[in-house]
Amino acid sequence: MxxxxxxxxxxxxxxxxxxxxxxxxxxxxxxxxxxxxxxxxxxAPEPPKPTPKPKPKQQASAKVPEIDDEEEEEKHRLKAEDLKKLGTSIRLKELLQDPSLRTLIAAALADPDPISAIRSLRQQTGFEELAQELIQTTQN
Ligand SMILES: [Zn+2]
Ligand SMILES: [Zn+2]
Structure with a gap:
């Protein structure tokens, strides 16, 4: 014992x-x-327990939005038609007597998204009427 x-x-x-x-x-x-x-x-010390490695979290693959070709074509098509419509609008011709306005409108129409560019013009004082006319002309 x-x-x-x-x-x-x-x-x-x-x-x-x-x-x-x-x-x-x-x-x-x-x-x-x-x-x-x-x-x-x-x-002998106790063998250290193997610490399981934490599984790496699967990162969500960032999906790159695909460019909608049809939408892009639609914009270009509208742009060309809008330019024709703008040329036939008498009211626009009156409004565009102002050379500074012409410069702004030309810049807006040169924008890849002319409708958005024109809408942004409305935020500037004095362009509301012109922007309205432009949008109505391009959307009718
Ligand atoms: Zn002893
Ligand atoms: Zn001893």
Whole structure:
């Protein structure tokens, strides 16, 4: 019957001390010297548990919006027709007597999206009537 409190060297006395290296119990310096006469090793540490690597989150592939060719063609077609309509609008001709307005309208019509460009003109004071006329002309 072995007890953990028994000296592991002489097995004759209670262990009061423990080897700082292997943690075996011993009762006295005498037994400790006997113990140290033989190589002792620290108890094998528990093998570290392999930490599972977190699975990399699947990144949502950023979808590049495809350019709608038909929409692009529609814009160009409208642009060409709008230019013809604008040329036939008498009211526009009156409004376009102002050279500064002509410059702005020419810039708007040169825009890839003339309707949006014309609408943005409306935000400038004084262009509301002209913009209205332009939009009505291009949309009728
Ligand atoms: Zn002892
Ligand atoms: Zn030891």
């Amino acid at each position: 072995s007890s953990t409190t028994q000296c592991t060297i002489c097995h004759d006395a209670a262990s009061k001390y423990k080897c700082p290296k292997c943690f075996v119990g011993y009762c006295s310096v005498k037994c400790f010297k006997i113990h140290k006469s033989e190589p002792c090793a620290a108890p």
